[in-house]
Amino acid sequence: MPATKAPEAQTLSFDQLVAIYEERVRRLAYRLLGWRDEVDDVTQDVFFAAFRATPRFRGDAQLWTWLMRITINQCRTQQRKRLVRWNGLKALIVRQRHLSATASLDQTDARDEMTLQVHNAVNKLRPKDREVIVLYYLEEMDVKSMSELLGASISNVNVRLHRARERLRGPLSDLMKD
Template sequence: MSIYDYSSDEVLIERFKEGDEFAFDLLVRRYEQKVYQLAYRLTNNPDDAADVAAEAFLRMYNSLKRFRGDAQLSTWLYRVVSNVFFDFRKREARHQHLPLEMPTDDDDEPYELPVEDESVDIMGHALQQEQRRVLMEAIQQLPEYQRVMVVLFHIEERPYEEIAQIMGLPLGTIKSRLNRARNALRQLLEPYRELFGVEESPTTGVPQEASDAL
């Protein structure tokens, strides 16, 4: 292990800007698991996730010398992965002659953030695998932008402010669209209340269960 392994992202970026290719290799090593994990959670397909991750690192290589440090590298890289995913879905939609679902202005209406019900615990070991499968399938049914926001917030546990940076949108817009995405996910999970041990309507607490199960 070299001294570079203990260097900060900022130091490695500066080394790369000075022509040190090994510094870039270390950054890839540092983030490859997180990048692949995000790509897999967005695509739910290991081959597609590998393609998205590879393209994300290629874009990172081509753009990193222009990186100004306005955000943390992890935030910037998550944005790159999200953009690669959107482009991937656009190509896929063109090949299948399907429209890519985009957010509308109606998604940006202000709202009051609901209070989450944290009383439900679904971490029963025997059911976790089935819960994971159902949740991933439900997330895959969301429109692309909703899918990215749900994954970033409820699974990757990114704060609103960072998601706003990743998506390049105002904070209020992120909160509004995430609220709609959350409601859409709850509706998709409505038939599976018993699987998650939720007796009442799944509009209380299902997103927390999604992040727990995944």
């Protein structure tokens, strides 16, 4: 994805930007990272990149698209780091903690077992496939907007979406029947 450029025009202070978008950025990053506890670092990276890009922001839908693009890039970076960083072990521990926490919950509630299965299936997707699933199903974006956001053609987005759905159908087939 090409380097992003901040939209200009109507001014918005950085404090206002954080106040308005922090929660949305956190939620999107959390979903893109596969519901993992690395969201604080990524959120800070996103707003740091935004702060660096320009001191002025535009308070409309374009700004959110711009922040989404930064968030996607930062999540990709985070996932690459996770693979090679020395503290990959730490990430594993965090993930294990997350899974065990969910597992302990699903002893008391069958719904959480389903959550765990869905999380595991989505986490097994490749990051680019996970992105389209999150954007399409959870952020409820249409394919055209996704193609603009991801810098890919519409057919490419459709292919990714189809592939991701196919990969989720296998592990989630039982749950989908229910």
